[in-house]
Amino acid sequence: MAEEKTEEPATPTEPAPKGGIAKMMPLLGGVVGGLALGAILGFTVLGPKLAHKTAAAAPADSAKAGAKSGAEAKKGETAPSIYQLDNLVMNPAASGGAHFLLMSVALQVKDAGTLETIKGRDAELRDSILRLCSSKTIDQITASNARDTLSVDLLAVLDKMFGKGTVSKIYFPQFVIQ
Numbered sequence: 001m002a003e004e005k006t007e008e009p010a011t012p013t014e015p016a017p018k019g020g021i022a023k024m025m026p027l028l029g030g031v032v033g034g035l036a037l038g039a040i041l042g043f044t045v046l047g048p049k050l051a052h053k054t055a056a057a058a059p060a061d062s063a064k065a066g067a068k069s070g071a072e073a074k075k076g077e078t079a080p081s082i083y084q085l086d087n088l089v090m091n092p093a094a095s096g097g098a099h100f101l102l103m104s105v106a107l108q109v110k111d112a113g114t115l116e117t118i119k120g121r122d123a124e125l126r127d128s129i130l131r132l133c134s135s136k137t138i139d140q141i142t143a144s145n146a147r148d149t150l151s152v153d154l155l156a157v158l159d160k161m162f163g164k165g166t167v168s169k170i171y172f173p174q175f176v177i178q
Helices: 020-074 112-120 124-133 138-142 146-162
Strands: 082-089 101-109 167-177
Touching: 020 124, 020 146, 082 167, 101 112, 101 124, 101 138, 112 124, 124 146, 138 146, 138 167, 146 167
Parallel strands: none
Antiparallel strands: 082 101, 101 167
């Protein structure tokens, strides 16, 4: 038998053309970079501007809602005036700094004139509330009737400050113990 020589195909000296993904990398990088830049600009530039416009429009919306509810209310009745003190932070008595109380207090007052008086004495009011709450122990604050007890005690302090009946109701919209 004679040996037959088969020719092997010649190896190409030129590299094969690169795949499609390699050609797409600069394009993908540009798209991702553009999206990232757009997101950053949106959050830092447009977001605050839109939030400001929304906040400015909110009082107008609430005034419309107030007008509707006022029209539906009985004649002679007015919406209660409420003054809110936010983010009052204090350490309860005998906690050694291991616990804190974060709360907001809303005071329902008898009229708009009283509301202005209370606003003018904001620092004194905050100090009185902080002193009262700081004198309570963690057990007194975490008791099931803590808000009711605190409300009665606070009402007594406010009656001394502003006169009896000036504040008609006390609300605690935020009351967090840590």
